[in-house]
Amino acid sequence: MSEHEVLIRLERVSKVFDDGTVAVKELDLDIEEGAFVCLLGPSGCGKTTTLRMIAGLEHPTTGEIYLRGERITHWPPQRRKAGMVFQSYALFEHMTVHDNLAFGLKARRVPRRQVRERVRSMARQLELDDVLRVRASRVDLSTMQRVAVGRTLLAEPDVLLLDEPLNNFQAGLREQMRVQLKSWQYQFGRTMVYVTHDQEEAMTLGDRIVVMRDGQVEQIGEPAEVYRYPTTLFVAGFIGLPPMNFLPARFDASAGRLTMAGAGVEVDASSLRLDRALEEMVVGVRPGHLSPAEEEGADGRPRIRGRVELVRPTAAKTILDVKAEGGQTVRALVPSPFSTAPGDPITLAFEPRHLVVFDPSTKRRIS
Ligand code: ATP
Numbered sequence: 001m002s003e004h005e006v007l008i009r010l011e012r013v014s015k016v017f018d019d020g021t022v023a024v025k026e027l028d029l030d031i032e033e034g035a036f037v038c039l040l041g042p043s044g045c046g047k048t049t050t051l052r053m054i055a056g057l058e059h060p061t062t063g064e065i066y067l068r069g070e071r072i073t074h075w076p077p078q079r080r081k082a083g084m085v086f087q088s089y090a091l092f093e094h095m096t097v098h099d100n101l102a103f104g105l106k107a108r109r110v111p112r113r114q115v116r117e118r119v120r121s122m123a124r125q126l127e128l129d130d131v132l133r134v135r136a137s138r139v140d141l142s143t144m145q146r147v148a149v150g151r152t153l154l155a156e157p158d159v160l161l162l163d164e165p166l167n168n169f170q171a172g173l174r175e176q177m178r179v180q181l182k183s184w185q186y187q188f189g190r191t192m193v194y195v196t197h198d199q200e201e202a203m204t205l206g207d208r209i210v211v212m213r214d215g216q217v218e219q220i221g222e223p224a225e226v227y228r229y230p231t232t233l234f235v236a237g238f239i240g241l242p243p244m245n246f247l248p249a250r251f252d253a254s255a256g257r258l259t260m261a262g263a264g265v266e267v268d269a270s271s272l273r274l275d276r277a278l279e280e281m282v283v284g285v286r287p288g289h290l291s292p293a294e295e296e297g298a299d300g301r302p303r304i305r306g307r308v309e310l311v312r313p314t315a316a317k318t319i320l321d322v323k324a325e326g327g328q329t330v331r332a333l334v335p336s337p338f339s340t341a342p343g344d345p346i347t348l349a350f351e352p353r354h355l356v357v358f359d360p361s362t363k364r365r366i367s
Contacts, residue, residue: 004032005068007159007191008054013063014215015049023049025215026063031159036185036192038206040199042238046215047195051161054193055084067158083157087164089148093137097128100136100147104155122150125187141168142177149184159191166201178204199239203227211235233363236284236356242319245290245330247283248360258283258357262328263304271352275366276359284356287319290332293349301349304330308344313337322346 008031015024024046031037039047052058053065056077065073072080091100098119105115123129126146131139136147145165152160165181166174182205185192196202202209203223211218211226211234219226219235230236236244247260251269259266260283269277293303309329310321318338323329332348340346357367 004034006030007033007035007068008193009066009069010050010054011064011066013050013053013060013065015046015053015058016061023215024053024060027215027217029210029217029220031191031193032208034189034191036182036194036205036207038202038209039193039195039212040202040206040209040238041197041212041218043197045212047197047212048163049215050212051084051163051193051195054159055082055161056080057084081156081158082161083152083155083159084161084163085145085148085152085165087167089144089165091136091144091147091151094135096133096135097139097143097147098123098132101128101132101150101154104151108155118154122154126150126184142173145177146180149181153188153190157190159193162192162194164195164197166196174201181205200241203239209239211238213238229365230284230356231365233282233284233358233360233365236358236365240286242287242331242333244284244286244356246358247285247328247330249281249283249357251277251279251281253277260326260328262326263324263330264306264326265302265304265324267302267352267355272355272357272367274357278359278366280360281366282358282360284358285330285350285354287331287333288317289350289354290330290348291350292332292334292338293347295345295347297349299349301351304348304350306330306346306348308340308342308346310342311338311340320346322348 010027010029013024013027016022039050041047053060056075059074064071101119102115123132128146131143166177169177206223209223209226210220213234219231226235227239247263249258249260251258256269257266258269304324306322306324308320309323312319313336316336317333318336320332321329356365359366
């Protein structure tokens with residue numbers, strides 16, 4: 001465990017809505033002080049509901065929520081010092097940027113002079129000085145977001161909760177805003193909990209990623225950890241672009257070999273460090289770990305032989321869909337430019353140490 005104090009703890013938290021929808025199931029989660037935690041998962045997996053329960057906008061059906069060890073499960077939002085930034089930003093559009101920033105402070109009856117000073121200082125830090133007198137309805141999206149974040153920060157929350165705040169942005173601007181969000185975390189030193197369904201966003205922003213599925217945590221870890229050591233088939237398939245290849249495999253105990261018939265390749269099981277040897281397994285290999293090679297080679301690497309089905313060049317890499325001799329399509333990510341065309345024969349080699357193996361019945365990793 002890290003040396004940081006746990007700021008928020010969710011203990012076996014479940015949320016069942018009135019219509020019977022189970023949005024969150026027995027969720028355990030520790031959020032450490034100062035961390036940038038991303039809740040990541042497909043639509044409907046319970047990310048927003050979890051965030052709203054931390055904010056106090058929803059209450060758990062069962063389970064407890066703690067803030068610095070104090071039980072806050074049923075506290076109203078205003079008692080929690082959790083600041084929520086919504087996807088829509090929820091600004092007062094008829095008010096100026098200044099008045100939006102000042103709103104919460106005024107409501108808390110902070111003396112006028114202090115309001116002015118604090119709004120000015122926040123505006124300076126978020127580069128909003130030039131638009132303080134402009135109406136919120138007239139500023140652009142990225143400015144709106146800075147206003148929303150600034151307004152929330154001025155309430156001095158213990159934790160900043162952000163629900164897909166970059167959804168409205170186009171790709172280029174989205175990238176810029178990510179950089180900015182990350183730098184704000186350093187600048188303001190706040191704990192952040194950030195909901196996204198975009199793995200790239202979670203990977204670039206999060207110190208820790210909580211991969212959720214069906215209202216439960218699948219895996220929690222640092223970005224590199226969930227990428228390199230996915231503990232379930234779901235995480236392995238969800239994190240990484242293009243997604244990991246999954247090759248059904250049969251284990252021949254007497255020969256000590258694992259055969260992936262669909263890919264037309266077999267490997268020595270002793271190179272895989274299996275926790276258990278099952279008759280049927282699923283072998284995962286990242287597209288980036290499949291590299292074009294000579295058809296036969298003295299390097300001893302296993303080889304998948306097949307024909308190119310589809311070529312998708314991107315700036316730095318090219319994605320190849322390859323129909324293996326065994327009938328399965330595998331995907332490889334190779335450096336661009338890569339000259340090939342559909343129908344061309346191709347051989348892909350890999351290092352057995354890059355393979356991850358799963359139990360197809362429990363869907364958990366066994367290597
Ligand atoms: P998305 O990114 O689509 O918002 P999410 O991971 O944030 O997904 P939630 O919004 O937390 O998921 O929703 C989890 C489940 O709970 C979904 O099935 C959703 O339809 C349901 N749900 C959310 N809010 C309510 C509500 N007020 N009443 C009933 N069901 C709800």
